[in-house]
Amino acid sequence: MLDRINALAAEISALTASSAAEVEELRIKYLSKKGLVSALFNDFRTVPADQKREIGQAINDLKNLATDKINALRDALSCADSCDDTLDLTRSAAPIPLGTRHPLSIVREEIIDIFRRLGFTIAEGPEIEDDWHVFSALNFAEDHPARDMQDTFFINRMPDVLLRTHTSSVQARVMEHSEPPIRIICPGRVYRNEAISARAHCFFHQVEALYVDKNVTFADLRQTLLYFAREMFGPDTQIRLRPSYFPFTEPSAEMDISCDLCGGKGCSFCKGTGWVEILGCGMVDPNVLEACGIDSKVYTGFALGMGVERITNLKYRVKDLRMFSENDVRFLEEFTAAH
Ligand code: DAH
Numbered sequence: 001m002l003d004r005i006n007a008l009a010a011e012i013s014a015l016t017a018s019s020a021a022e023v024e025e026l027r028i029k030y031l032s033k034k035g036l037v038s039a040l041f042n043d044f045r046t047v048p049a050d051q052k053r054e055i056g057q058a059i060n061d062l063k064n065l066a067t068d069k070i071n072a073l074r075d076a077l078s079c080a081d082s083c084d085d086t087l088d089l090t091r092s093a094a095p096i097p098l099g100t101r102h103p104l105s106i107v108r109e110e111i112i113d114i115f116r117r118l119g120f121t122i123a124e125g126p127e128i129e130d131d132w133h134v135f136s137a138l139n140f141a142e143d144h145p146a147r148d149m150q151d152t153f154f155i156n157r158m159p160d161v162l163l164r165t166h167t168s169s170v171q172a173r174v175m176e177h178s179e180p181p182i183r184i185i186c187p188g189r190v191y192r193n194e195a196i197s198a199r200a201h202c203f204f205h206q207v208e209a210l211y212v213d214k215n216v217t218f219a220d221l222r223q224t225l226l227y228f229a230r231e232m233f234g235p236d237t238q239i240r241l242r243p244s245y246f247p248f249t250e251p252s253a254e255m256d257i258s259c260d261l262c263g264g265k266g267c268s269f270c271k272g273t274g275w276v277e278i279l280g281c282g283m284v285d286p287n288v289l290e291a292c293g294i295d296s297k298v299y300t301g302f303a304l305g306m307g308v309e310r311i312t313n314l315k316y317r318v319k320d321l322r323m324f325s326e327n328d329v330r331f332l333e334e335f336t337a338a339h
Helices: 002-013 020-031 036-046 049-086 103-117 168-177 218-233 286-291 308-316 329-338
Strands: 128-130 154-156 161-163 182-191 203-213 239-246 249-258 275-284 300-307
Touching: 002 036, 002 049, 020 036, 020 049, 036 049, 103 182, 103 203, 103 218, 103 308, 103 329, 168 182, 168 203, 168 286, 168 300, 203 218, 203 308, 218 239, 218 249, 218 275, 218 300, 218 308, 239 275, 249 300, 275 286, 275 308, 300 308
Parallel strands: none
Antiparallel strands: 128 161, 154 161, 182 203, 203 300, 239 249, 249 275, 275 300
């Protein structure tokens, strides 16, 4: 009996059909009440008790094989039949959902593009840094509060290995290894040991710019800033420079732009002043040039640094910094049209 079952299995596996009618014939031949497979079930009664288990299993397998085969033949034919007359080649394809670029990437690229038009090239440096490039080379005094554990994530002490707190570290690295003229833009992620809230995060993004050459003056810095502000925020944008302090620049300034929400009249966004703060800048301190092996009697330079989150907030009015790192698709989808 097993031989008969095996022979039938081979026969069924090899079946072919070229029309629905042929498939129906095959179904009747093998699977109908009087079909060849059903006949085996009848004969099963005469199988000796000790073989019933094995043979019963084989007959069941054969029935499944036949059912699957006939269904497969039918499916193959019904597709071929219907394809001929129902395939609508003019129908639009199923939409492919497009991803969105992250708002911070959109704004970072925009900043880079503006500086690229002025001849700046991109420079990058490591996020895991040493004390020299983040602080010492940039003229931070040994006891400067920014070195404090509260601001800086230290990975190791003595020698100090830390997460960079600003992209100004890339200035130091580039100046150490290149000759002026240097005209670079350094985008990157930075880390500070801050409690996470709507207005502060333990990591964020900056873009730093550095220009070192003979005869670079504060007027060059101011003109570069004005160009940047107008390209970024519109041609009517005004800028103002307020004196400030950074260890690595002298003189130092902070730049504000006219508030584009109220047109400078004063509103809740600019806290009634008509101005919003955008970035820090200044003339590279001669100590920094010397620490990085550049002759400060021959060369001068300017530097500036800005937070990408801050610029993005100004452009898109994102109220909560945490939105940038939560990867909530509903938030990200709002920027689909922005690139
Ligand atoms: N590194 C400063 C910060 O993280 C930003 C900055 C200020 C960069 C002035 C500069 C600069 O290059 O000249 O707050």
